[in-house]
Amino acid sequence: MAEITKLVHKYLRHDKKFPHVWCPGCGNGIVLGAMIRAIDRLAYRKDDIVMISGIGCSGRLPVYVDFNTLHTTHGRALTFATGVKLAKPELKVIVVMGDGDATAIGGNHFIHAARRNINLTAIIINNNIYGMTGGQYSPTTPYGMKATTAPYRNIEHAFNIAELAVTAGAVFVGRGTVYHARLLDKLIEKAFVKRGFGVVEVITHCHTQYGRRNRMGDAVAMMQWQKEHAVRVEKAADMSEEELKDKFTIGVLVDRDLPVYTEQYELVREQARDSIPS
């Protein structure tokens, strides 16, 4: 058995009925693979990991893997995750969300989790569309593109998810693509070990719902597009606005240290205990 297959089998649930729900060629599996590789490298115990998702194609990701898994409601994954983490801070909490999940219906929870610096990792699978419901436009569907609910063209402007996370206060923010697999592995690993709210935005393709409607070709062609439009942050620093016009940056956007919620709360508890009259 190839190394990679062995690794997958080590973490897949063997009592789960397959096949999975994703279209052939979907990028979600690549993201799951990157997460598993990072978990394995870091030698986390399966019992210590809680993988939490929202609703969407991306939301189906945890069901296949042998951790404590929680498939919540649309947009609310971070709220459930906040409860899990605060009740048992020793658990490693990983949240997976879609672009619609994290920044439309769950946008408020996203910025507040970042602001609080709650100690968990948020992975946002950005395919620029509502995949599961059949290709309606999302907050990251680019201006001018088509979707089932923007049959003429999308006249709204897209969120830059990673920048949003930076502004909201996330201590680690990375952006990768499913094409740049090795970078993705590294970003996810960095986010996992970061103390505080770490975000990885993963640019991926939904060839079925987004690519087809916008004549972007199949999964391979869309990954080719990722390759051609992604620029390393280090390189982007030396490029002009004009040169960066159709591009997006990949790499580590922010890596900083701020007080972590669970640690702060521990101090509050001490203060509270001291306040009890003896």
Add this chain to the structure above:
Amino acid sequence: MARKKSKKKPRLLQGNEALVEGALAAGCRFFAGYPITPASEISEILAHRLPQMEGTFIQMEDEIASIGAVIGASLAGAKSMTATSGPGFSLMQENLGFACVAEVPCVIVNVMRGGPSTGLPTNPSQGDVLQARWGTHGDHPIIVLAPSSVRDSFDITVKAFNFSERYRTPVIVLSDEVVAHTRETVVLPDPDEIEVLDRIKPSMPPEWYIPYEDTSSGVPPMGIFGDGYRYHVTGLIHDIRGFPTMRTDEIEPFMRRLFRKINQSFHDVQIVHHFMTEDAELVVIAYGSVARSARRAVLDAREKGIKAGLLHLVTLYPFPRRDVVATISDAKAVLVPEMNMGQISREVKRVNEGMSRVATLNRIDGSMISPQEIYEWLLKEA
């Protein structure tokens, strides 16, 4: 450990304060909420108290987030609660259904105020009774309890936690503005006088654990995140392993079990108090703060020689049909006074099946129903 000295002494407490004491006595160690009148005191007191006892309080960005955090904390093993009023309760409905279907114990307090919408923030109401029963979408059983006094707020919150743990279900405590803000002198029980129940956890080796397997009680043991029983929790209808299913032969038994675990426990969860109902010809059926007005009215009527009685409903859902039917079948007339346009009276009429005459007394002007109003009806009917 040395036995603690009894702390029993009379205390002047608000309903909301007693509710918090009940929650803590029942073992609540996690609270997430969003400020709203007339429930805010619950948050404020718990923000103070929980960190003193290794518990956690967090103010979330809204009520959707609050109940989400409560469900998450419960899955990680903490007894958890949130508290709100009408507008926030509306926002919680989707995740309330999640707690039903994923069978996550939690307590949701709704201190009812006048509605709809922003309504009457500081006035009492009982307008959310049917919402508590049916507010979240889809068929589901639910337990709804209504305190009527300060002492009740303590006892019923303890019960709410116990039911939620025993049956792995969300339990709704429907308080109201009058109960929440009335101050009364009460003596609360010592910890060793209170029955506290905890969820049943799996004891078999993890590889044998089937998280949603049927049991005689209909309640499967609950694995706690981090305890070694790795399993999948989802709001999708799932098979006994917790994995999404669309098979009719798996959906049906799952849904039936959800109902059965509550339905076969009516004797435990349906709480009513009889007050002079034995020979009553005129029966008042009331709950919440209105039950107290009703009690006064019944006493006054008895002094006039009128055979009046009160059936005080503590459990609103599952609706205590057996008690209601037994009490009203020989009555001349029945009155259901409520601070709404008639919500529990619909249930009473439904189970009455024409046996007795059922009258309603409805107040929707933001003020409470006085003993006098109920007394007048008793006088008129006598």
